[in-house]
Each structure stands twice: as structure tokens, then as C-alpha cells.
Amino acid sequence: MKRYLFPTILLSYCFYAQVPSGYYNGASGLTGYALKSKLHDIISKKHVSWNYDDLPGHYNQTDLDRYYDYDGTNTSILLDTYSEKPDGADAYEYTANDLIGSASAEGQGWNREHMMPQSTFHSHYPMHSDLFYVVPTDARINQLRKNYPYGISSTTPSKIFYTFSNTSKIGKSAIPNYAYIGRVYEPIDEFKGDVARSLLYFAVRYEGKLGTFNYNNNVNPSSDTNPLNGTEEQSFDPAYIKMLLQWNIQDPVSQREIDRNNAVYVLQKNRNPFIDHPQWVQTIWGQEEDKVAPRAPMNLQVTATGAYFTTLSWASSSNEDVIGYKIYQNGTFIASTAETSISVDHLEPSTPYRFTVKAYNNNYLYSADSNSISVNTLPSDAYSKDLFISKYILGTSNNKAIEITNTTGHDVNLNDYKLSIQLLNDHGYYFPAPYELEGIVQNNESFVIVNPHANFSCYTIDQSKFVSAAPQMTFTGSQYLELQYKSNTVDAIGVDSQNNSSYLSNVSLYRKKNINQPVGVFNIREWDSYERDYCKDLGVVLSASDTFVSKREFILYPNPVAENLFIEGQVKEIKTAQVLDLAGRVIYTEQKPFKNKKYIMVQHLQTGSYFLKIDGKVYRFIKK
Missing domain, CATH: 2.60.40.3080 (Immunoglobulin-like)
Structure with missing residues (x-):
């Protein structure tokens, strides 16, 4: 691959291209999907989720072209992989100031391209603004690509619909053994590895949520454009994975990717592991598939039960290749886990339930059902029926924080929880795309979501579980906020469709100690009010x-x-x-x-x- 870096510049960037010491601790020796899950845990921790509107300003740190047609002086030119000609002069070039909304031809301006289309994740945060796959590209090519997947285009002229200035194209899919036969966007060879590593980063970073995204179910090979297949481990259709593995080998990691990985790390506090360790692509997805279904889990039993939850455990399947277990409630699939226990929540009091478990391997062959276990939830208990908002802080400038507490009596998986805010524009009140939570919160644990620009005197960014500049963390005191589980309101701050500034502006609200249940309708009498920036004991930090x-x-x-x-x-x-x-x-x-x-x-x-x-x-x- 041709590069135009001056030697002094190259040496400078190679010196900076260092993985922080200990960043991948715990990954050594792992293979297959166990490695993928460990990498997910590593790169998800403290990922700073910026606002979508912040990205154009960040591109001056992550996407300047110091690699092609570069004379060694300072540059303000953005590198657009959709139009870049590695071996010649580009047809056009952009600076950050050339951002536009739409275009009728190439060269009119650029906009933000989601390499995984927004329709995949319904435009929700943090996926919506992740710098590792939201990149600046020519606006016209971006529009024409729509939500078509990246892929191998047919070479038959009648099946090529657009050829762009750097010879990238949109054509009929020719991905070997792939059911999808619709249109694909094929980047030039120079950037195929970049694309593969970005998409595989997405599969690792959002493991645990992939099954809730739009994905290819092969119902209609002409229109099922998304190559995800609904699994958390494998992530993509097997034929599509083979193409990405080939692209990863065909186009090795470039200095541009190394530099960009470091620059994004400074901003987002996480990394693309396949730029740091491209061999991990093969280690994870190149494994041999097991052809024998695993044995059924044994000794399914109940270890705890409340009014709204039950905790199950079982003996692991005796097969070494088991990668996970699926849990069925009254015969319906409800959850999966790689562990041998799970807490099933959002149950109804005084209600009978029946549970079974199946094991599965890396070829998605399933065992027979475990033994069936019956559970009767209690009429009532001393626990909270769900998570609840315990602190709301609106202080000076960007000092904004939300604390959420778990006293449910069990660990809670946050992947179906969202923080939502109501905004007001010329057309009235509306809810922008929510900010999704993730990971596990322990019983009797509180966690904090904080704005990345916050500067509290008694709390640091590093102490928080989530850091986000999504719309939900830009509240000014007039907005209605709510914690959601799936599409249901769990707890609320403020009143829907009203200006709430009279009691939510410049104030810290702490839930009274005798309140331990969420409510769908805000009641100011449940809260103690303090001055702005007050943050004593935020996140269970002891004074x-x-x-x-x-x-x-x-x-x-x-x-x-x-x-x-x-x-x-x-x-x-x-x-x-x-x-x-x-x-x-x-x-x-x-x-x-x-x-x-x-x-x-x-x-x-x-x-x-x-x-x-x-x-x-x-x-x-x-x-x-």
C-alpha cells in the first residue's frame, strides 16, 4: 500500500502508537468467543459516549489526512475513504467546515457515515456516536449507500449501479455463499481491512445487545440488508464473517488506523482491539465448529425467590465446547447467559412460572431441555421491584449526573434499560433516541451516569459507571427524564409535557431514605433538595x-x-x-x-x- 508520510512524521506517530500498559489484562490465553466476551468487557468499560453533534469537531483529531498527497506541513484535509485515491490526486477534498446535510453529486461536501447503519440500532446511544465506525465521508456516496452492507460487488457491468471517483462502487452482491443478493457497497482494496476491523469492533463492543438490533433473518434475500444474524457470539452471518476475515488479512493494519485508534482512545477512552491485535480476528472467528450437540444441563434449581424475581442455577453441561445457555420461561425463550446461574426479573407477585435451560455450542447446536423447575413468586417482599433513580444533580455548567440504585435483591442486567429525555422544539414535545445502559449492577449497588465535561469537587469522572454527552445528559432543568425498561417507564424525574424548571433547575435532588421503590409519576415530596453541585455520597462514596x-x-x-x-x-x-x-x-x-x-x-x-x-x-x- 502506497504511503506519503515523511520519515520524521512516521517516527513520531509510531512512537505514539502504544497500547496502554495493562489495557488487555485478562485476554491472554483466551480463544474463541471467550476471548470476544473478555474484549467486550475491556472496551466497554468507561467508554465515553459523545453527542452526535460533537463528532465533526472530533474529526480534526481523528481523521486528518497525513497519509496521502501529504507534503509534511500541517493539514486540515479530512481523509475520506469513500473518495481517497491512494496512488493519485483526489477528485476533491474536504475540511471540517464542508459538512452538509445532503448532496446531488460527489464533491459537494461530507457528512457523518455510520458504517453500521443507524437502522441497525434504531439510532440509539451510545451506538449512534461511536467514533470507531461513525466516520466522515462524501455526502453523495453516503446517501447512495443507504443501509446497504459492505461487500463484494458483481463485476458484470449491468449489475454495477454506481462507480465512484476512486473506483469504489455499489453493485449486486457477489459475496460467496451469502444468501443476501441485494446491493452492496464495495470499498477499494486499500480500505477493506479498515472496514472489516471496524465492523468486528462493533460486534465486540455491543455484544449483549446484538440480538435486539435489526439483523438479517434471510426471509427476503433481496431486502435483508443487515449482515448481523442475531447471535451475540458469532454476530454476523457465517458467509459474511468469512469475507471480513479475508479482508482483515488482505489489507493489514495501516499507520493511519494505528494513529486513529490512539486518537479515538484519547476521546472515547476505549480501543479497537483488532487494530492493536489483528490476529485476534482469526483467534475468535477462525475456530473449528463443533458438529455434536452438547448434553443437557442438569440439576436446575431455585436459589432465591422474591415477589418480582427468581434466581436459578444449574450444573454446567459436561461438554467443553459449550459457549452459553438459553433460559425458557413457560416454554418461551427469555434470556441467555454464559454463566450457570441467572436472575429472572420483572415477574408478577403470587404467580406460578416454569423454567427450563438449554446449552449451546459454537455451531449453535442446542442440547435437550434441562429438568423443568416450577417457581411460585411471593405475594410481597422487602425488596425494590425494580431499579430506581436515587439522585439527580444539575450544577454549574456541565455538572450533570444521575444516580440509579439496585435494591431488588438480585443482580440486574442493564442491557434492556434506557435513559430517556423529553425535549421541546417548534413542533412540540418529543423524545430523541434514548441512551442505552449495559452491563451488570449488583444488588445494593448504586451507579452514576455523568456528563464527560462535569467537574464536581466531590466526585470524579473516573468514579462513574457511565460517561455520556448524549441528549439525556444535557438536561437544563426544564426537561422530563425517565428510566425505561424496554418500552416501559420505570421511574421519572419531572412531569411529562411540561416545563419543569421551577423545581429541577440548579438543584441536587436526593431520594428520601424511606423511598426505595420506583414510581412512574414524579412526586417532589419523595426528594430532599440541596444546592447545585451538591454531590455528597454520590455513587455510594463514603464521606x-x-x-x-x-x-x-x-x-x-x-x-x-x-x-x-x-x-x-x-x-x-x-x-x-x-x-x-x-x-x-x-x-x-x-x-x-x-x-x-x-x-x-x-x-x-x-x-x-x-x-x-x-x-x-x-x-x-x-x-x-
Whole structure:
């Protein structure tokens, strides 16, 4: 591949192209979809989700052309892979100022191209503004590409519909063994590896959500344009995966991709692992498929039940190639997991349910059903029926934060939860695309969503679970906000279709301690109001007074401790014990911990200092 970098520039960029030390800890030695899932965990953590309108400004850091027709001086030209001619002069060039909405011909301006079309994920955040696959391209080519997949075009002239200035084209699909026969956009060879690694990044970054996206079900090979196949692990249609693997080999990682990966990391705080380690593409998707269905899971049982949830566990299938389990409620598929336990929530009180589990392997061959287990939910319990918003902070400038708390009695998978905001324009009130949550929140844990430009005196960006400049985190106090599960309202801040500025502007609202249930209709009497920028205990961070002023009603021994931390005092009535790190983050929670014993097991902790919080009172101990 031809490059026009001056040597001094190249050396400078190679020196910068370093993966941060420890970034991929835990990935070594893994293969197949286990590696993919680990990479998902790594690159999803602390991903900063910018507002879609922020991207044009960021492209001056991520997408300037220092690689083709470059004379070594400062440049303001954007690199457009849809029009770039690696071996000659480009037909046209753009700067960031040439952003336009639409075009009738090539060369009129550029706009933002979603390499995975927005229709895939319904334009929701954080997918909507991810810099790794939202790139600047010629506006006309972007329009003509529509939501067609990238692919191999037919070479028959009558089946080529557009050929562009750098010879990329839109034509009839000629991807070998792929059911889709509609139109594809074929980039030039210079950028096929770039495309493959971007799409595979998408498959890793949004694992856990892929099954909720629009995907190719091969009902109509002419119109099923999306190459996703609905699986979380394999992600794409097998024939499409083969093409991407070939493109990854055919067009190796370039210096441009390395530099862009580093520049996006500065902005988004995550990386594309297939630029850092392109061999991982083959390690994950090049595995041999198992031809034998796994054995059924055994000993399905109930380990906990409340009014709105039940927790199931089972013995793992004896086959080594099992990659996951599917859970069925009353015969209907409801969830999948790679673990051997799961909490099923959003159940109804005093209701019977029946559950079974199936195992599956990397060829998506399924086992027979496990044993069936019947569950009757309780009429009521002491837990919250769902997550709830516990703090709302609107402070100076971009000091905006939302805290959400889980006291449901079980771990909660956040992948179906969304934060939604109502805005007002000339046409009235409307809801823009929501911001989707993800990952797992433990029972008795609170987590924080914060604006990336926030600058609180008592809370840092690094302490938050989510960082986003999506519309939901740009509230000014007049908007209605809500936490949603799927399409249902779980909890709300403000009043729908009203200006809420009289009680939501320049204020910190803390849910009263006696309120532990979400409500669909906002009630200001459930909240304590503080001055703007107030953020004490945000995200369960303990203050100094909480840590050291509590009365010594209990004695902890031995301290330092190696295995079991004994508690002396009146402990039988204790409802909750929590182990927290020095930042106040919950590491471990135990309900009714001293019902049959007088100690907390801490042998699993790493050496260091911790807090033990017992029904609100806090004691410090040292783990040897």
C-alpha cells in the first residue's frame, strides 16, 4: 500500500502508537468467543459516549489526512475513504467546515457515515456516536449507500449501479455463499481491512445487545440488508464473517488506523482491539465448529425467590465446547447467559412460572431441555421491584449526573434499560433516541451516569459507571427524564409535557431514605433538595464523617484478617453487611449475614484496606 508520510512524521506517530500498559489484562490465553466476551468487557468499560453533534469537531483529531498527497506541513484535509485515491490526486477534498446535510453529486461536501447503519440500532446511544465506525465521508456516496452492507460487488457491468471517483462502487452482491443478493457497497482494496476491523469492533463492543438490533433473518434475500444474524457470539452471518476475515488479512493494519485508534482512545477512552491485535480476528472467528450437540444441563434449581424475581442455577453441561445457555420461561425463550446461574426479573407477585435451560455450542447446536423447575413468586417482599433513580444533580455548567440504585435483591442486567429525555422544539414535545445502559449492577449497588465535561469537587469522572454527552445528559432543568425498561417507564424525574424548571433547575435532588421503590409519576415530596453541585455520597462514596464518626457498637477481629472477619456484638438483627473499597465502591453484599454465623468471609479479597458497612455503620479493616 502506497504511503506519503515523511520519515520524521512516521517516527513520531509510531512512537505514539502504544497500547496502554495493562489495557488487555485478562485476554491472554483466551480463544474463541471467550476471548470476544473478555474484549467486550475491556472496551466497554468507561467508554465515553459523545453527542452526535460533537463528532465533526472530533474529526480534526481523528481523521486528518497525513497519509496521502501529504507534503509534511500541517493539514486540515479530512481523509475520506469513500473518495481517497491512494496512488493519485483526489477528485476533491474536504475540511471540517464542508459538512452538509445532503448532496446531488460527489464533491459537494461530507457528512457523518455510520458504517453500521443507524437502522441497525434504531439510532440509539451510545451506538449512534461511536467514533470507531461513525466516520466522515462524501455526502453523495453516503446517501447512495443507504443501509446497504459492505461487500463484494458483481463485476458484470449491468449489475454495477454506481462507480465512484476512486473506483469504489455499489453493485449486486457477489459475496460467496451469502444468501443476501441485494446491493452492496464495495470499498477499494486499500480500505477493506479498515472496514472489516471496524465492523468486528462493533460486534465486540455491543455484544449483549446484538440480538435486539435489526439483523438479517434471510426471509427476503433481496431486502435483508443487515449482515448481523442475531447471535451475540458469532454476530454476523457465517458467509459474511468469512469475507471480513479475508479482508482483515488482505489489507493489514495501516499507520493511519494505528494513529486513529490512539486518537479515538484519547476521546472515547476505549480501543479497537483488532487494530492493536489483528490476529485476534482469526483467534475468535477462525475456530473449528463443533458438529455434536452438547448434553443437557442438569440439576436446575431455585436459589432465591422474591415477589418480582427468581434466581436459578444449574450444573454446567459436561461438554467443553459449550459457549452459553438459553433460559425458557413457560416454554418461551427469555434470556441467555454464559454463566450457570441467572436472575429472572420483572415477574408478577403470587404467580406460578416454569423454567427450563438449554446449552449451546459454537455451531449453535442446542442440547435437550434441562429438568423443568416450577417457581411460585411471593405475594410481597422487602425488596425494590425494580431499579430506581436515587439522585439527580444539575450544577454549574456541565455538572450533570444521575444516580440509579439496585435494591431488588438480585443482580440486574442493564442491557434492556434506557435513559430517556423529553425535549421541546417548534413542533412540540418529543423524545430523541434514548441512551442505552449495559452491563451488570449488583444488588445494593448504586451507579452514576455523568456528563464527560462535569467537574464536581466531590466526585470524579473516573468514579462513574457511565460517561455520556448524549441528549439525556444535557438536561437544563426544564426537561422530563425517565428510566425505561424496554418500552416501559420505570421511574421519572419531572412531569411529562411540561416545563419543569421551577423545581429541577440548579438543584441536587436526593431520594428520601424511606423511598426505595420506583414510581412512574414524579412526586417532589419523595426528594430532599440541596444546592447545585451538591454531590455528597454520590455513587455510594463514603464521606469522612461516615467513615470515622460512627459509634463503635461492634468489635471486629482479627484485624488485620486473613480469612474470616469476626463481629462481636448484637449482630443477629443485622439486615445487611457490605464490604467496600477505600473509594466507597461496593465489592460484596450479604443479606442477613449473621443469621447462622458471626463472621464475614474475606479470603477472596486482595491485600489492602477496606470498609465493612453494617446497617449504615462503617468500620475499617485490613486484609492480609
